[in-house]
Amino acid sequence: xxxxxxxxxxxxxxxxxEVWLLSAMLFVNxxxxxxxxxxxxxxxxxxxxxxxxxxxxxxxxxxxxxxGVLAGGWLVDRVGFRVVQVACQALGxxxxxxxxLLEGRWSLLAGxxxxxxxxxxxxxxxxxxxxxxSRPSTRLRAFGLNRLALxxxxxxxxxxxxxxxxxxxxxxxxxxxxxxxxxxLGMALLLxxxxxxxxxxxxxxxxxxxxxxxxxxxxxxxxxxxIFFQITSTYPLHLGREYGFSTxxxxxxxxxxxxxxxxxxxxxxxxxSRFNPLGVMGLAGIFIGLGFxxxxxxxxxxxxLSLVVVWTIGEMLMMPMAMSWVASRTVPANRGAYMAAMGIxxxxxxxxxxxxxxxxxxxLGPNSVWYACLGMGVxxxxxxxxxxxxxxxxxxxxxxxxxxx
Numbered sequence: 001x002x003x004x005x006x007x008x009x010x011x012x013x014x015x016x017x018e019v020w021l022l023s024a025m026l027f028v029n030x031x032x033x034x035x036x037x038x039x040x041x042x043x044x045x046x047x048x049x050x051x052x053x054x055x056x057x058x059x060x061x062x063x064x065x066x067x068g069v070l071a072g073g074w075l076v077d078r079v080g081f082r083v084v085q086v087a088c089q090a091l092g093x094x095x096x097x098x099x100x101l102l103e104g105r106w107s108l109l110a111g112x113x114x115x116x117x118x119x120x121x122x123x124x125x126x127x128x129x130x131x132x133x134s135r136p137s138t139r140l141r142a143f144g145l146n147r148l149a150l151x152x153x154x155x156x157x158x159x160x161x162x163x164x165x166x167x168x169x170x171x172x173x174x175x176x177x178x179x180x181x182x183x184x185l186g187m188a189l190l191l192x193x194x195x196x197x198x199x200x201x202x203x204x205x206x207x208x209x210x211x212x213x214x215x216x217x218x219x220x221x222x223x224x225x226x227i228f229f230q231i232t233s234t235y236p237l238h239l240g241r242e243y244g245f246s247t248x249x250x251x252x253x254x255x256x257x258x259x260x261x262x263x264x265x266x267x268x269x270x271x272x273s274r275f276n277p278l279g280v281m282g283l284a285g286i287f288i289g290l291g292f293x294x295x296x297x298x299x300x301x302x303x304x305l306s307l308v309v310v311w312t313i314g315e316m317l318m319m320p321m322a323m324s325w326v327a328s329r330t331v332p333a334n335r336g337a338y339m340a341a342m343g344i345x346x347x348x349x350x351x352x353x354x355x356x357x358x359x360x361x362x363x364l365g366p367n368s369v370w371y372a373c374l375g376m377g378v379x380x381x382x383x384x385x386x387x388x389x390x391x392x393x394x395x396x397x398x399x400x401x402x403x404x405x
Contacts, residue, residue, distance in 0.1 A: 011141060011270040018133035019142045021190055022126065023149035025183045029089065030153025032179030034161030034172040035096060036061075036232045037254060040354070041240060041247065042169045043108075051237065053105065055358030057112045058233055062351020064113030065120030069347050072121030073340020076128045077333070084125035086188045091118040093180030100170045120347050124339035129191075131327040131335055140324040144269045147320050148262055155258035162251025207334060208341040213391055214329055217278070218345050220285075220383045221322055225349020226356065227288055227373045227380075228315065233354035234361050234369050235292075242366050243299040256305055257312045265316045272317070277325045278391060280317050282384030287314030289377010296367040 035042075036058075043054035068088070075084050095115040102111045126146070134142035164171040208214050231254070239245045239253070272280055291311025297303065323342070330338045360368045 008267050011266040012145070014138050015142055015145055016133045016138075018192060019130060019145060022129055022133070023145050025186045025191070026126070026146060027149035027153045028186060029179050029183035030150050031156050032175040032177075033154060034157045034164070035099075035176045037158055037236065037251075038161055038165050038169070038172060038247065040233050040237055040358075041165065042172070044237075046169050047108075049105075051358045051362050055233055055354040057108050058354035059351045060109040060112040061116035061119075062347050062349070062354075064116030065347035065350060066344055068117035068119065068121035069124060069340050069343035071117075073124040073336040073343065075121075076125050076336030076339065081125040081129040081132070082187065082191050085122055085129065085191070086184050088118045088122035088125070089180050089184035089187065092122070093177040093184065095119075096173050096177035096180060100173045116347070116350075120343060120350075123343040123346065124336055127323060127327070127339040127342065128335045130323075131330065131339075132332075136328070139327055140269055140273050140320060141266065143323040143327070144266050144320040148266055151258040151261040151265075155255050155262060158251035158254035158258075160251075162246075162248045165247045165251075208329075208338045211329060213387065214326070214338070214341075216383070216387050216390075217322075217325070218341060220281075220380055220387070221342075222345045222349055223376055223383075224285060224288065224318065224380045225346060226353045227292055227376050228311075229349050229353035230292060230357045230369065230373065232350070234357035234366075237358070237361065238295065238366050238369070239304065243304070245301070245304075249301070253305060253308050256308045257315070260309060260312045261316055265320070268316055269320050272321070276388050276392070277321045278384050278388035280321050281325075282381045282388060284314045284317035284321070285377050285379075285381030285384060287311060287317065289314075289374050289381070293370050293374025293377060295370045 039058060040051070040054045043049045043057055044051060049057075072084050072088065092115060095111065095118060099111050099115065102108050130142050130146055131139065160175070161172055164175070208218075236247075236250050239250050240247070245253075288311050291307050291309075291314060294307060294310075295304070326338055326342050327335075357369050360372060
């Protein structure tokens with residue numbers, strides 16, 4: 001028991017004030033992040049759209065996010081991460097407040113794309129800020145704390161969101177928008193400036209697309225995202241339509257995911273920091289593939305919640321390790337570009353996952369989605385394992401490694 005308590009203390013020790021502040025503001029924002037979890041149900045049940053049409057709206061969010069990530073990464077390297085984060089949070093809050101007023105397919109698509117643009121523009125700025133305010137020895141834990149705050153907020157959001165969705169879906173948008181505006185205000189008042197220093201502008205570093213190892217890792221993370229982001233589309237749809245679970249149960253299932261992350265992730269990644277990050281990410285692919293791929297085997301609540309635990313373990317192994325690994329390949333001059341590249345992969349996953357998932361769900365049957373996830377998880381695991389061996393071979397041949405390809 002003492003060793004466990006010491007592991008928890010060490011996991012949180014040595015993180016900067018700024019990292020704690022960034023995490024606190026992210027917590028505020030994510031306490032209201034209810035819309036994406038229930039957006040497919042909102043569009044199909046409240047607006048009367050089909051599954052594929054609802055998937056297109058989520059795809060529009062992802063497509064808009066790609067532009068936002070590119071713009072955000074470009075701005076981070078020029079005006080700094082503080083300005084970008086505040087602007088994205090404020091504009092995203094306004095967008096969520098206005099979204100319930102939209103009527104018609106094209107208005108919904110345009111609105112989703114606009115919200116995706118400003119919401120995802122926040123991502124490279126936040127990653128650059130965490131990297132800037134952490135040391136190499138604390139970086140993995142800094143990203144872990146940021147995710148802990150995110151998931152602590154998300155442990156609250158689906159519980160409240162599932163309850164509110166049963167009353168009126170519009171409440172989801174009002175609360176999501178309000179917490180975005182509150183987080184923007186907090187960052188504007190408390191976060192130090194993130195303007196790039198002049199000496200950083202002279203420091204050279206390769207662009208991300210010239211980094212061969214990063215390119216392969218990026219592709220594998222993209223494939224991983226196609227599995228994971230079924231949680232915003234076909235996953236709640238399957239639980240609700242095929243298994244008959246209520247929105248309240250779906251919210252509770254998502255809360256199991258976030259509460260487990262809050263309880264376990266920080267000491268877990270602190271322990272795993274001694275291992276090869278790419279190898280750990282390969283193991284994560286197995287857990288995520290199994291967690292989603294075995295869903296058709298039973299429709300019981302116990303089975304569903306057990307699989308939530310399985311894919312949550314994979315998420316804990318994958319997400320902070322991936323962000324820390326990408327940050328380790330950057331220098332200040334190209335940090336925004338790398339974070340933007342990472343965000344682009346995330347946005348592509350967000351846009352393609354619901355489109356592919358709902359198409360499989362509607363045309364080949366619900367279970368086809370989860371069998372595809374299982375196969376993709378095996379490929380991701382094999383890919384990261386092979387990449388880890390490739391990097392190790394390069395290090396053995398060339399002791400003085402760098403971020404260059």
